[in-house]
Amino acid sequence: MTQPVLLTEGLSKAFGANVAVAEVSLAVREGTLHTIIGPNGAGKTTFFNLLTRDLPVSAGHIYYRGDEITALKPHQVAARGVGRSYQITSVFPSLTVLENAWLAAYRKETGGRLDFWSRPGAYTGADDKARAALGRVGLDGVADRPARELSYGDQRLLEIAVTLAAEPKLLLFDEPTSGLSADEARKVGTLVRALVPAYTVVMIEHNMDVVMAVSDRISVMQFGRLIADGDPAQIRDDQRVRDAYLGT
Amino acid sequence: MRGGSPFSLWWAALLTGIVVLPFAIPPSMATEVVIYGIVAVAANLLIGYAGLYSFGQAAFFGVGGYMTANLLLHLDLPVLPALALGAVVSGLVAALVGFVCVRRTGIYFIMLTFAFNQMIFYIAYQWRDATGGEDGLSGVPRPDVLGVDIGAPIAYYAFAALVFVLCFWAMGRIVASPFGRIVVATRENPRRAASVGFDVTRAQTAIFAMSGAFTGLAGGLYAMLYGLMPIDAVNWINSGNIVFMVLIGGTGNLFGPAAGAVIFIILQDVLSVVWARWPLLFGAVVIAVVLYFQGGFVELFHRLGRWATARRKARAR
Ligand SMILES: Nc1ncnc2c1ncn2[C@@H]1O[C@H](COP(=O)(O)OP(=O)(O)OP(=O)(O)O)[C@@H](O)[C@H]1O
Ligand SMILES: [Mg+2]
Numbered sequence: 001m002t003q004p005v006l007l008t009e010g011l012s013k014a015f016g017a018n019v020a021v022a023e024v025s026l027a028v029r030e031g032t033l034h035t036i037i038g039p040n041g042a043g044k045t046t047f048f049n050l051l052t053r054d055l056p057v058s059a060g061h062i063y064y065r066g067d068e069i070t071a072l073k074p075h076q077v078a079a080r081g082v083g084r085s086y087q088i089t090s091v092f093p094s095l096t097v098l099e100n101a102w103l104a105a106y107r108k109e110t111g112g113r114l115d116f117w118s119r120p121g122a123y124t125g126a127d128d129k130a131r132a133a134l135g136r137v138g139l140d141g142v143a144d145r146p147a148r149e150l151s152y153g154d155q156r157l158l159e160i161a162v163t164l165a166a167e168p169k170l171l172l173f174d175e176p177t178s179g180l181s182a183d184e185a186r187k188v189g190t191l192v193r194a195l196v197p198a199y200t201v202v203m204i205e206h207n208m209d210v211v212m213a214v215s216d217r218i219s220v221m222q223f224g225r226l227i228a229d230g231d232p233a234q235i236r237d238d239q240r241v242r243d244a245y246l247g248t
Numbered sequence: 249m250r251g252g253s254p255f256s257l258w259w260a261a262l263l264t265g266i267v268v269l270p271f272a273i274p275p276s277m278a279t280e281v282v283i284y285g286i287v288a289v290a291a292n293l294l295i296g297y298a299g300l301y302s303f304g305q306a307a308f309f310g311v312g313g314y315m316t317a318n319l320l321l322h323l324d325l326p327v328l329p330a331l332a333l334g335a336v337v338s339g340l341v342a343a344l345v346g347f348v349c350v351r352r353t354g355i356y357f358i359m360l361t362f363a364f365n366q367m368i369f370y371i372a373y374q375w376r377d378a379t380g381g382e383d384g385l386s387g388v389p390r391p392d393v394l395g396v397d398i399g400a401p402i403a404y405y406a407f408a409a410l411v412f413v414l415c416f417w418a419m420g421r422i423v424a425s426p427f428g429r430i431v432v433a434t435r436e437n438p439r440r441a442a443s444v445g446f447d448v449t450r451a452q453t454a455i456f457a458m459s460g461a462f463t464g465l466a467g468g469l470y471a472m473l474y475g476l477m478p479i480d481a482v483n484w485i486n487s488g489n490i491v492f493m494v495l496i497g498g499t500g501n502l503f504g505p506a507a508g509a510v511i512f513i514i515l516q517d518v519l520s521v522v523w524a525r526w527p528l529l530f531g532a533v534v535i536a537v538v539l540y541f542q543g544g545f546v547e548l549f550h551r552l553g554r555w556a557t558a559r560r561k562a563r564a565r
Contacts, residue, residue: 052443054439054443073442073447074442074443075443075445075446075447075448078442078444078445079445083443083444084443086440090437090439090440091437092432092433092436092437092441093436093437094432095429095432095433095436099429102429103430103433103441103444104445106426107444107445107446108445110426112430112445112446112447113426114426114427114430114450114451114454115425115426115427116421116422116425116426116427116428116454117421117422117425118426119424119425120424120425120429123426162440166444166445
């Protein structure tokens with residue numbers, strides 16, 4: 001078997017006495033769509049926050065393509081090729097839709113160079129990448145609108161486009177369909193599925209229709225722990241998962 | 249640019265103002281306006297664009313001022329290299345100060361910049377050889393610039409105004425650059441900026457250093473204005489004044505703070521004669537601006553414009 005793209009060993013996070021993530025050891029294979037499910041408060045978002053170092057790790061290790069990245073800073077994790085989206089839409093509201101995606105593409109193109117003299121338009125490569133990402137989620141029509149003027153659904157799509165524009169190798173999506181209509185959710189599900197196997201995707205998701213339809217592998221979290229791991233059919237039949245989460 | 253008018257109109261207003269100013273008010277006061285114009289616009293790189301409320305800008309004004317003054321006094325350096333070195337040194341000091349301060353946010357950031365201001369003030373106060381202590385550093389010469397005599401008040405105004413325009417243009421390029429966009433991103437959503445892959449601390453330190461360099465350059469111009477670099481220029485009160493100028497003018501673009509500098513310098517001159525407690529009034533104005541006119545003077549202008557158009561339309565009907 002090939003080396004996993006992402007590997008965690010005993011990864012833990014405690015907020016005081018509250019252990020939000022408890023000794024999670026998880027391997028994500030290259031070119032797969034790996035979904036994490038679990039009840040509210042299970043520690044899924046916190047797990048992502050550890051991977052991207054939005055939060056410091058309490059214990060355990062994170063490896064990306066065999067290299068330990070546990071001690072890196074968020075921007076260094078991103079520079080390695082790990083991109084993420086947020087459960088609560090997190091964009092740059094006063095910048096236009098294109099500028100939002102452009103920033104991510106520019107970082108990828110230049111490594112985040114602090115060019116304080118050129119015009120942004122001089123970076124045509126970043127422009128192309130940004131427009132391609134917007135096209136992918138269908139936001140090319142509103143490229144010049146400030147992000148804050150977008151509808152909620154479109155902001156969710158922009159959230160994804162910004163993540164894609166940096167062309168990461170490993171994508172972490174935190175509930176990309178949250179708050180979307182069933183129709184929009186299906187569209188996003190299709191979109192995320194189409195990224196595989198060119199990209200490796202880890203997705204936190206509550207919408208079980210989407211999860212069962214698109215996942216290669218599913219991990220289930222409860223009370224900060226991984227309680228099950230398998231392909232969609234195995235998870236559907238797993239008694240612990242049914243008890244804990246599916247409620248049937 | 250958040251302003252509604254086209255960019256070129258702003259520039260036309262700015263250049264007209266620069267030409268008219270020395271005829272409307274005494275040339276030395278007009279020179280103070282353009283010097284503090286640089287300072288206020290540089291402060292807005294931090295306040296408006298980076299969202300960093302620096303209450304320590306006077307420190308960099310002082311570092312640049314003393315540096316340039318000493319180079320002119322003791323090394324007989326020509327004006328342009330003396331100013332440039334003043335800018336570089338204050339930029340370096342600002343880089344150091346910024347590097348520490350941007351590690352904290354909000355009120356803690358403000359307090360750190362304030363603390364550094366106090367520190368630099370006391371160094372200036374104690375280091376009499378370099379700063380003249382509380383008497384200030386006097387006898388700063390004003391040699392020719394590239395063979396042109398800038399001794400006369402109006403000639404010096406012309407020189408300072410030219411430096412202002414160049415600085416203003418340069419800062420305009422900076423905010424319109426990729427770096428400028430990154431800085432806005434770190435203000436709006438630092439966490440997202442980091443997860444997209446930008447080193448937020450580095451970007452903030454860089455803009456802090458740039459702002460400090462422009463401020464220091466202005467300090468050098470100020471030292472040559474009256475041939476004196478006073479200790480008051482480094483005082484935290486001056487930092488407060490700088491923030492006043494920015495808030496009163498408006499933080500939405502670079503033109504607002506320039507207007508803020510005009511308003512402040514003129515009001516200070518007029519009011520300090522009639523009423524010693526005039527800073528009280530300024531405090532009240534700032535509160536009003538923060539509560540009702542977040543866009544500052546520029547916003548007021550827009551609102552009046554809209555109001556006038558609405559009235560005209562109403563009357564036409
Ligand atoms: N910054 C924080 N400080 C303190 N406690 C936190 C913090 N972030 C999360 N928690 C706690 O950690 C636990 C896990 O939260 P987390 O957001 O990771 O859950 P989740 O699985 O993403 O839930 P949801 O499905 O509702 O998004 C919760 O008990 C939460 O209150
Ligand atoms: Mg969550």
